[in-house]
């Protein structure tokens with residue numbers, strides 16, 4: 148019944164994505180939006196992402212992050228993905244410095 152489910156790990160894809168915004172929403176807490184129609188269109192509740200920083204090998208290993216929300220573009224097509232993260236360690240302390248377009 149679930150053999151062709153898009154939520155299975157063997158359907159995982161990798162994308163290099165631009166930051167749309169990366170706003171502080173609370174103490175040490177940021178909401179990041181990136182553009183990736185491929186993920187936004189196939190998002191399934193309970194899925195999570197593995198985040199890595201482009202052109203940076205510290206940290207080398209991706210960090211899991213829940214998908215907070217997906218958002219449509221002005222034509223109504225699912226295009227954007229939001230994550231909310233708390234700044235704590237290697238990845239998040241670098242990620243919080245990223246700005247739109249990076």
Ligand SMILES: Cc1cc2nc3c(=O)[nH]c(=O)nc-3n(C[C@H](O)[C@H](O)[C@H](O)COP(=O)(O)OP(=O)(O)OC[C@H]3O[C@@H](n4cnc5c(N)ncnc54)[C@H](O)[C@@H]3O)c2cc1C
Pocket residue numbers: 195206210211212213214230231232233234235236237238239240
């Ligand atoms: C399925 C899943 C979903 C997740 N979703 C989210 C999410 O939506 N949002 C989110 O914010 N996180 C989420 N996490 C946690 C996330 O994956 C990371 O663990 C988190 O963001 C920290 O990554 P980091 O590289 O910044 O910290 P790391 O460098 O990996 O450090 C981890 C923690 O250890 C502390 N630490 C590191 N080095 C030291 C040291 N020498 N002494 C004392 N403390 C130290 C850091 O301050 C940090 O709090 C999720 C995890 C899982 C498994």
